[in-house]
Amino acid sequence: xxxxxxxxxxxxxxxxxxxxxxxxxxxxxxxxxxxxxxxxxxxxxxxxxxxxxxxxxxxxxxxxxxxxxxxxxxxxxxxxxxxxxxxxxxxxxxxxxxxxxxxxxxxxxxxxxxxxxxxxxxxxxxxxxxxxxxxxxxxxxxxxxxxxxxxxxxxxxxxxxxxxxxxxxxxxxxxxxxxxxxxxxxxxxxxxxxxxxxxx
Amino acid sequence: xxxxxxxxxxxxxxxxxxxxxxxxxxxxxxxxxxxxxxxxxxxxxxxxxxxxxxxxxxxxxxxxxxxxxxxxxxxxxxxxxxxxxxxxxxxxxxxxxxxxxxxxxxxxxxxxxxxxxxxxxxxxxxxxxxxxxxxxxxxxxxxxxxxxxxxxxxxxxxxxxxxxxxxxxxxxxxxxxxxxxxxxxxxxxxxxxxxxxxxxxxxxxxxxxxxxxxxxxxxxxxxxxxxxxxxxxxxxxxxxxxxxxxxxxxxxxxxxxxxxxxxxxxxxxxxxxxxxxxxxxxxxxxxxxxxxxxxxxxxxxxxxxxxxxxxxxxxxxxxxxxxxxxxxxxxxxxxxxxxxxxxxxxxxxxxxxxxxxxxxxxxxxxxxxxxxxxxxxxxxxxxxxxxxxxxxxxxxxxxxxxxxxxxxxxxxxxxxxxxxxxxxxxxxxxxxxxxxxxxxxxxxxxxxxxxxxxxxxxxxxxxxx
Numbered sequence: 001x002x003x004x005x006x007x008x009x010x011x012x013x014x015x016x017x018x019x020x021x022x023x024x025x026x027x028x029x030x031x032x033x034x035x036x037x038x039x040x041x042x043x044x045x046x047x048x049x050x051x052x053x054x055x056x057x058x059x060x061x062x063x064x065x066x067x068x069x070x071x072x073x074x075x076x077x078x079x080x081x082x083x084x085x086x087x088x089x090x091x092x093x094x095x096x097x098x099x100x101x102x103x104x105x106x107x108x109x110x111x112x113x114x115x116x117x118x119x120x121x122x123x124x125x126x127x128x129x130x131x132x133x134x135x136x137x138x139x140x141x142x143x144x145x146x147x148x149x150x151x152x153x154x155x156x157x158x159x160x161x162x163x164x165x166x167x168x169x170x171x172x173x174x175x176x177x178x179x180x181x182x183x184x185x186x187x188x189x190x191x192x193x194x195x196x197x198x199x200x
Numbered sequence: 201x202x203x204x205x206x207x208x209x210x211x212x213x214x215x216x217x218x219x220x221x222x223x224x225x226x227x228x229x230x231x232x233x234x235x236x237x238x239x240x241x242x243x244x245x246x247x248x249x250x251x252x253x254x255x256x257x258x259x260x261x262x263x264x265x266x267x268x269x270x271x272x273x274x275x276x277x278x279x280x281x282x283x284x285x286x287x288x289x290x291x292x293x294x295x296x297x298x299x300x301x302x303x304x305x306x307x308x309x310x311x312x313x314x315x316x317x318x319x320x321x322x323x324x325x326x327x328x329x330x331x332x333x334x335x336x337x338x339x340x341x342x343x344x345x346x347x348x349x350x351x352x353x354x355x356x357x358x359x360x361x362x363x364x365x366x367x368x369x370x371x372x373x374x375x376x377x378x379x380x381x382x383x384x385x386x387x388x389x390x391x392x393x394x395x396x397x398x399x400x401x402x403x404x405x406x407x408x409x410x411x412x413x414x415x416x417x418x419x420x421x422x423x424x425x426x427x428x429x430x431x432x433x434x435x436x437x438x439x440x441x442x443x444x445x446x447x448x449x450x451x452x453x454x455x456x457x458x459x460x461x462x463x464x465x466x467x468x469x470x471x472x473x474x475x476x477x478x479x480x481x482x483x484x485x486x487x488x489x490x491x492x493x494x495x496x497x498x499x500x501x502x503x504x505x506x507x508x509x510x511x512x513x514x515x516x517x518x519x520x521x522x523x524x525x526x527x528x529x530x531x532x533x534x535x536x537x538x539x540x541x542x543x544x545x546x547x548x549x550x551x552x553x554x555x556x557x558x559x560x561x562x563x564x565x566x567x568x569x570x571x572x573x574x575x576x577x578x579x580x581x582x583x584x585x586x587x588x589x590x591x592x593x594x595x596x597x598x599x600x601x602x603x604x605x606x607x608x609x610x611x612x613x614x615x616x617x618x619x620x621x622x623x624x625x626x627x628x629x630x631x632x633x634x635x636x637x638x639x640x641x642x643x644x645x646x647x648x649x650x651x652x653x654x655x656x657x658x659x660x661x662x663x664x665x
Binding site for chain 2: 143147176
């Protein structure tokens with residue numbers, strides 16, 4: 001019994017891709033293994049590569065829109081949120097870039113059509129309407145990002161990209177909640193928590 | 201048996217046979233079954249269009265007589281999507297010479313004998329009772345037209361209530377499977393043209409297929425290719441979510457399938473499909489026991505006509521029970537109520553979060569007002585029962601208003617009050633326009649004699665649900 005426990009502990013600690021136990025059916029066919037079932041570092045499958053593209057373009061757009069909002073927003077909560085997005089996403093974008101470089105995945109450096117359309121919409125909005133439009137766009141963007149990160153955690157092969165996703169997801173959830181709370185304060189839309197504890 | 205007795209028996213038998221033949225009821229042939237149209241569509245349409253202004257004016261006059269239809273929102277109360285304000289105040293007009301308090305102090309018989317029950321408390325007629333059928337609000341017509349190029353505009357009638365007295369459009373969508381995401385509608389109306397893109401990754405293949413079916417139009421009573429239709433072009437039909445917009449309601453109305461003759465059918469306001477996973481009986485009168493039953497059946501009778509015969513002429517869609525119906529039901533069963541952050545796990549207000557007035561409202565709801573005896577907080581404000589509120593204690597039935605013959609409502613399913621601020625108008629036929637109206641209504645019906653403060657607090661309380 002004692003021996004068994006020791007073995008389990010040692011295995012857990014010494015496994016390089018700690019906690020990442022991907023389904024081998026989804027590994028790329030040319031995957032080099034560090035040991036059976038454990039891909040060597042920076043081995044990617046199709047999902048990893050698509051994830052890196054989508055996460056990178058989403059990150060670019062986040063910073064682009066947040067810079068716009070940081071100057072254009074009228075509500076102080078929206079401005080603060082936008083500034084937090086500039087900081088957090090710039091940081092996340094550079095970590096993603098380093099991992100993608102290591103895995104030799106080229107990343108996009110321009111907004112895609114989806115985000116361009118969003119940018120145009122926000123360019124056209126002014127005042128309170130801009131604040132609401134921006135914060136609603138942020139709810140949708142963070143909903144999509146949460147799905148994308150969870151998808152990579154479940155389907156990717158590159159342990160470091162997966163760990164990056166797992167590390168980023170809680171922050172994305174927090175941003176989503178912040179955006180929901182601000183939208184709630186701006187428009188009265190329902191949120192799961194009360195923004196101001198008591199109001200009458 | 202003796203020959204005499206046998207003869208006597210034979211006589212009795214032939215006499216009774218003769219009397220059966222002679223006395224069979226001379227009833228009209230089209231009381232239960234719908235008659236076939238006798239006119240070509242072109243002339244029906246010309247006549248319908250000629251009548252339309254008068255039809256709409258008559259309905260507007262009735263509404264103005266019964267209600268104050270003005271746009272008077274509660275400044276700090278929004279519906280769950282944050283796009284529309286909740287309307288304030290009692291809108292049902294009182295008859296001359298009484299106040300809500302004097303009315304509440306009278307006995308039902310006295311109110312009936314003096315004909316003092318406000319008309320706004322009585323059954324609300326369809327815009328055109330004789331024809332009936334589904335009528336969509338203009339915003340829904342415009343959006344479906346824009347996205348799908350499908351025409352839901354009728355040539356004989358328009359929607360009758362002003363936009364500010366209907367639910368916000370498009371309403372938000374909350375999923376039981378993803379509470380953390382909040383509203384997943386992206387502020388758009390789900391249609392057959394966009395649902396896959398919006399829901400991909402959030403729902404399962406089974407739910408996605410169910411959603412596809414719920415968004416697919418099929419020929420229905422007023423929207424089909426035959427002379428029965430009330431839309432200019434031959435129509436692709438109607439989809440489930442045309443009325444249950446984003447699984448909530450857009451206020452589209454119809455006539456009940458459950459009553460004949462036509463003149464006595466009552467109006468039906470589309471219900472929200474939020475939180476149906478907790479509901480055991482479905483339909484205001486039919487008491488269907490599962491979402492599957494309801495889903496399968498709606499398709500079979502061309503929506504709310506209780507008429508499988510007429511539906512067959514338009515081409516019925518019979519979704520396959522174990523496959524398609526089950527998937528449509530599974531999709532409907534993951535639609536959550538809107539968030540109610542002041543409620544605790546048992547549906548009671550959290551005193552740390554609620555205001556004094558809201559808490560006072562809850563005490564009235566659970567106590568003197570007796571609301572909680574049918575709307576049980578811990579079971580989503582439902583009791584999974586039907587109740588006969590016996591409103592006919594207060595008025596003489598049998599009169600006709602805009603061609604609708606008023607009969608007693610009879611037992612109606614208890615509706616949930618979760619998210620209730622999101623789904624005006626209220627009651628099965630939409631006869632009450634605001635929450636304040638519902639409080640006056642139940643104050644009278646239950647005879648609980650609430651003070652003005654108690655009534656105001658009930659409204660404040662219901663806004664938190």
